[in-house]
């Protein structure tokens with residue numbers, strides 16, 4: 001009889017723990033989901049340059065399939081002289097206090113660089129700069145706006161300003177505007 005009672009108690013205890021765990025997981029899931037929506041996250045551009053995805057106007061680049069970080073396509077640019085660069089310009093709007101996040105993957109010849117600028121009116125601010133390498137690397141930047149702003153994100157790759165001419169491939173571009181994490185908590 002005793003083992004049966006013990007088994008029953010153990011089973012009840014396990015069941016209780018399990019249901020609490022499920023309840024806790026469900027609450028966490030809800031909280032994370034709720035934060036994602038209440039954070040005011042606006043995706044401006046999310047593309048890997050695949051055929052079924054958004055392709056922003058990129059007159060100084062071309063979509064190619066010889067190299068890709070994900071999928072089978074990427075954005076390619078080339079400069080053959082000093083002080084030249086290929087720009088991918090993406091318009092954005094952000095309310096005061098919002099944070100702009102820009103990230104992309106880049107690789108290329110050793111020599112040229114890749115940079116992220118934002119332009120608001122006449123003011124141009126460099127947010128990130130890397131030297132290109134043959135291996136893919138992430139280029140990432142964030143900027144918080146003191147007042148309501150609208151402008152252009154400039155993803156520049158390759159750039160021979162301060163470097164050498166050469167080639168660059170860009171993939172997995174993500175640009176979004178959101179409330180900073182501390183504001184959401």
Ligand SMILES: [Ca+2]
Pocket residue numbers: 048049050068069070071072073074171172
């Ligand atoms: Ca791709």
